[in-house]
Amino acid sequence: MSEKRRVSLAVNGTAYEETIETRLTLADFLRHQLGLTGTHLGCEHGVCGACTVLVDGYSVRSCLMLAVQAGGSDITTVEGIAPSKDELHPLQEAFRDNHGLQCGFCTPGMLTTLVEFLRDNPSPTERDVREAISGNLCRCTGYQGIVDAALDAAQRLKGQDRTAGPDGGESP
Amino acid sequence: MKPPPFSYHDPATITEAVELLATLDNAKLLAGGQSLMAMLNMRYAQPDHVIDLNRVEGLSYIRATGDGLEIGAMTRQRDVEFSNDVRRLCPLLNEAMPLVGHRQTRNRGTFGGSLAHFDSSAEIPTVCAGLDAVLRVAGPRGEREIAFKDFPAGYLSTSMELDEVLVSVRLPAWGAGHGFGFEEFARRHGDFAIVSAAALLEAGTDGRITRASLLWAGSVPHRCALPKPRQRSWANRVRWKPSPPRRRWPAESTPMKTSMRRRPTANTWRWCCPGGPLRRRGHGSRGIRGAR
Numbered sequence: 001m002s003e004k005r006r007v008s009l010a011v012n013g014t015a016y017e018e019t020i021e022t023r024l025t026l027a028d029f030l031r032h033q034l035g036l037t038g039t040h041l042g043c044e045h046g047v048c049g050a051c052t053v054l055v056d057g058y059s060v061r062s063c064l065m066l067a068v069q070a071g072g073s074d075i076t077t078v079e080g081i082a083p084s085k086d087e088l089h090p091l092q093e094a095f096r097d098n099h100g101l102q103c104g105f106c107t108p109g110m111l112t113t114l115v116e117f118l119r120d121n122p123s124p125t126e127r128d129v130r131e132a133i134s135g136n137l138c139r140c141t142g143y144q145g146i147v148d149a150a151l152d153a154a155q156r157l158k159g160q161d162r163t164a165g166p167d168g169g170e171s172p
Numbered sequence: 173m174k175p176p177p178f179s180y181h182d183p184a185t186i187t188e189a190v191e192l193l194a195t196l197d198n199a200k201l202l203a204g205g206q207s208l209m210a211m212l213n214m215r216y217a218q219p220d221h222v223i224d225l226n227r228v229e230g231l232s233y234i235r236a237t238g239d240g241l242e243i244g245a246m247t248r249q250r251d252v253e254f255s256n257d258v259r260r261l262c263p264l265l266n267e268a269m270p271l272v273g274h275r276q277t278r279n280r281g282t283f284g285g286s287l288a289h290f291d292s293s294a295e296i297p298t299v300c301a302g303l304d305a306v307l308r309v310a311g312p313r314g315e316r317e318i319a320f321k322d323f324p325a326g327y328l329s330t331s332m333e334l335d336e337v338l339v340s341v342r343l344p345a346w347g348a349g350h351g352f353g354f355e356e357f358a359r360r361h362g363d364f365a366i367v368s369a370a371a372l373l374e375a376g377t378d379g380r381i382t383r384a385s386l387l388w389a390g391s392v393p394h395r396c397a398l399p400k401p402r403q404r405s406w407a408n409r410v411r412w413k414p415s416p417p418r419r420r421w422p423a424e425s426t427p428m429k430t431s432m433r434r435r436p437t438a439n440t441w442r443w444c445c446p447g448g449p450l451r452r453r454g455h456g457s458r459g460i461r462g463a464r
Contacts, residue, residue, distance in 0.1 A: 002177030022180035022222075025213070044173040045210035049276060058250070058279040064209040065280065066202075068180060069226055113276060134361040135274025 007071040011036065012080030020067045026060075027051040029067035030077060038078040038108050042137070049136030052109035053077045059116040061135075078108035081115055090156040091115060091149070100149030102140030109136045114150050122161075124154055175212035182224040186310055186339060189228055194312040194335045196221040201337060203246060203285030206277045231284075231339065236261060240303075240345035245284025245338045249273070249296075252283050261345040264302060264352040264372055268295040271354070274362040284338045287323075290330050293365040295354070297324075298389040302370050303343045311336035346383075350374045357390075365390045 008017040011034060020029060027044075030036045030053070042048030044063045051062045054076040081089045091114055094100065101107045110133060117124070117132040124132070129150045130143070138146060181196075183189040193199055200219035202208055203226075211217040225231065231246035236257045243252065252258055253269035272278055272286070272295050286296040287307065300307075305320045309332050318331060325331045332338065346352075356368040367390035374383040 003179055005180070023175040023177055023212075025175065025209070028174070044213050046206060046277065049274070052276050055279075059276045060280050061206075061276050063213065064205050064277070066175075066180070066205070066209070066224075068182075069205075069224060117275065131270075131361050132275055135276050 005068050005071075007068055009070050009073050009075060011075045012077060022066065022068050024067045025063050026053070026055075026065040026067045026070050026075075027062035029070075030062060030075070033067075036077050036079055040105055040108050042105065047137070048106070049109040049113065049133075050106050052112045052136065054112055054116060057116065057119075059113045076112070076115075078111050081111060089115070090160060091118065091153040094149040094153035094156060095146070098149035098152055099145040100141065101145075106136055106138040106140075110138070110146055114153065118150070118154055118157055122154060122158060124151070126151065173213050175209070176215055176218045178212075178219055179221045180224065181221060182227045184227055184229060186228055186231065186337065189223055189225060189337055190310050190312060190335070192221070192223050193337060196223070199223055201225055201288070203288065204248070204277075204281035206273065206281040206285070207289045207291070208285075225337070234258060237342070241343045243283050243341050243343065245282065245288075245340055247283045249278040249281045249283060249286070253278060262299075262303065262343050264354060264370060265296075265299045265343070267352065268299050268354040268370065271295050271356050271358075271362070271365070271368070277362075284341065287341065288330065288332065288338045290324065290328055291364070292327060293368070293390045295356070295365070295368060295389075298368060298370050298387050299354070300341065300343070301389075302372050302385045302387050303346075304385075306342040306344075308339045308342070309336040310339045315339065346372055347374050 003022050004019050005022055006017065007020050008015065010016070011030065016034065018029075018033060020033070024033075027039055027041050030039050031041070039053055039062060040050040041063060042050040046061050046064045049061065052059050053062045054060070055065070055070060055073050057074075057076075082092060083089065088096070089111075091111060095107065095111070100110070113133060113136055114129075117129075121128060121132075126147055129147050133143070133146060133150070181192050183192055189201075193201065198219050199221035200208065200217060200223070202222050202224045208217060225246055228246065231244045232248070232251070233242075233244040234247055234251065234255045234257055235242045241257060241261050249269060249272050252265065253272075255266075258269075259266040269278070273281060283296060286294050287300060290297060300320050307318045307320065307323060308315060309318060311333055312335055323330050351373040352371065354368065354370045356365045358365050367388060369386075369388040371387070372383075372385040373381055376382045
């Protein structure tokens with residue numbers, strides 16, 4: 001039996017203190033131990049990008065990180081990007097409106113990657129978006145809908161920032 | 173597709189890390205994990221002990237020194253990508269960083285991890301070769317420096333001893349206004365480079381090239397130094413706008429079409445000429461473009 005450790009971390013704003021097998025990846029920890037199955041696992045070796053989550057605000061492939069390494073970190077999964085239970089994040093709305101998803105398998109990784117990307121680069125070009133999602137594979141949409149959704153979301157987020165005033169933007 | 177069982181260690185100091193590495197059997201160092209974790213998941217690597225360097229203090233920094241840059245081994249690739257010091261002092265590195273994997277892997281992957289893993293298609297070792305980097309490693313016998321020319325030992329192998337840890341990398345800067353270029357051919361942006369080429373050029377006041385460093389990497393891990401006399405005749409012939417070299421490259425053993433290697437190389441060499449009309453920042457050597 002492999003060794004275990006006690007680890008405390010925050011996931012989507014909730015604090016957890018869990019006993020984790022040290023060889024467990026962050027992706028498996030989120031899915032199996034916390035039941036947050038929104039994070040998808042495609043290739044499990046860092047190619048497909050489906051398992052992308054935000055660790056302290058930065059997009060990271062959760063299959064390439066051990067859960068014990070996340071001790072003390074603040075994790076955001078796809079379940080945590082919407083502002084409330086009844087409301088979608090502007091990026092999620094844009095995905096719905098622009099046919100940015102079909103089977104939905106890649107979507108959690110696309111969303112988490114783009115949340116970070118649009119925070120860093122609020123006025124991206126199409127090329128910037130394509131480069132940002134180059135680490136996420138989608139086998140349904142041909143990417144066009146996803147790129148359209150990301151560009152649309154950038155506009156929506158800017159609109160939101162304007163109405164919310166200078167301090168009302170997305171916090172990292 | 174799950175890592176095999178192992179004992180996990182997360183030392184807080186480099187001394188502790190070195191001690192663990194020296195005493196534990198079949199131990200592996202874990203830096204950013206963007207290669208090792210995949211190898212663990214696929215069980216290509218089956219260490220009994222994993223020594224995680226992420227909590228080791230003082231290994232993550234970018235420092236401008238008198239003659240260049242010093243980068244801590246555990247500095248995230250993202251921090252190198254967005255560093256103003258890197259942009260100012262080692263523009264070649266700045267140009268290459270967006271080509272290192274993807275946004276998500278650069279957020280986690282480390283500068284030193286890429287060097288220690290030493291994939292022949294990786295961008296960071298290529299840049300370090302061009303800049304004649306000096307690598308500092310710590311081991312049970314103390315610290316020592318390795319010049320980059322002595323660093324490669326083969327595919328995925330370096331001249332670091334098994335009980336040594338990479339601590340930092342010194343990158344001597346080239347003169348202000350030097351030419352640089354990095355070009356890569358990959359099937360998609362962020363994929364492993366099929367071939368990449370880098371160049372650094374410095375010119376004297378008369379416009380003649382006084383110093384040059386030309387590299388290509390990918391399928392042909394190759395370091396090539398021209399003999400001195402040849403270097404001079406080449407420098408005499410080549411002025412502001414050198415034509416792309418017409419010689420066939422050495423190491424033609426791979427079955428890949430020559431043009432696939434030649435194009436990025438020639439383009440890079442042309443773009444980076446000091447004062448040359450084609451040197452532009454962010455020219456878009458971003459994979460997709462190379463695939464024309």
